[in-house]
Amino acid sequence: MEKVLATGKTHKIKVKKPFLLPRKEKIICPFCGNSEEFYDIIENATFYIHYLQTEEGHLEPVEEEAEVLGPVKFFCGSCNADLTYLKK
Numbered sequence: 131m132e133k134v135l136a137t138g139k140t141h142k143i144k145v146k147k148p149f150l151l152p153r154k155e156k157i158i159c160p161f162c163g164n165s166e167e168f169y170d171i172i173e174n175a176t177f178y179i180h181y182l183q184t185e186e187g188h189l190e191p192v193e194e195e196a197e198v199l200g201p202v203k204f205f206c207g208s209c210n211a212d213l214t215y216l217k218k
């Protein structure tokens with residue numbers, strides 16, 4: 131049988147672990163503070179669209195392919211600043 135020694139005080143040490151929240155870094159335009167609207171400009175892309183012509187002479191696209199060759203530039207949707215370097 132074990133003797134339970136009443137030590138009176140018990141200290142509970144809470145160890146706080148550093149939170150590793152997947153904190154998504156928001157892109158904020160350094161020029162105007164915009165963090166909502168952005169747009170991409172693809173400078174050099176080749177689009178391949180395969181059509182089938184119907185009896186009535188309409189062209190119906192049946193297949194589309196896009197090949198991006200040039201750099202994709204990323205812009206602020208508010209002040210149109212080039213933010214390509216912020217987009218990773």
Ligand SMILES: [Zn+2]
Pocket residue numbers: 159160161162163164206207208209210211
């Ligand atoms: Zn901006």
